[in-house]
Amino acid sequence: MTAENIEILPTAPAAGPAGHACGCGGHDEADPVLDVRPIPHAIRHATVFGAFDAIPPGGSLILVAPHLPRPLIAQLRERAELDVEVLVDGPEAWHVRLTRLG
Numbered sequence: 001m002t003a004e005n006i007e008i009l010p011t012a013p014a015a016g017p018a019g020h021a022c023g024c025g026g027h028d029e030a031d032p033v034l035d036v037r038p039i040p041h042a043i044r045h046a047t048v049f050g051a052f053d054a055i056p057p058g059g060s061l062i063l064v065a066p067h068l069p070r071p072l073i074a075q076l077r078e079r080a081e082l083d084v085e086v087l088v089d090g091p092e093a094w095h096v097r098l099t100r101l102g
Contacts, residue, residue, distance in 0.1 A: 031097065035064040045072055052076055052098060060099040062087070068094050 034051050036044050048063065055061050057080075063069065068086065073096075076082050081102035088095035 031060040031062050033062040033064060037064065037066050037093065045075065048072060048076070049079070052079070052100070055098075055100045057100050057102055060097050063094075063096045063098055065094050065096065069096065073098075 032051070032055075034048065036048060039047050052061055065072075068090070073082070073084055076098065080100050083097075083099040083101055085097040085099070086094065087097055
């Protein structure tokens with residue numbers, strides 16, 4: 001089995017709201033994109049939870065998945081108030097903007 005590199009892309013289809021507050025001096029101009037397709041299924045949800053937890057209220061994350069992630073969205077809604085916008089509706093990949101409302 002070979003390991004695949006996993007990359008969180010720095011750009012997305014549309015810019016998200018400001019909210020960078022970690023003090024590192026960086027600032028993201030667009031919503032980060034997380035393509036979960038190459039992530040092993042056993043850790044996929046945990047990976048998304050970690051990325052989503054880093055998004056401030058009002059911020060967004062673009063998720064790229066092999067299907068519309070309804071169970072994952074339900075789990076994220078248990079963590080925070082959430083707006084979901086399907087940007088690309090398959091059939092090869094779904095692009096979903098997840099915006100943390102609270």
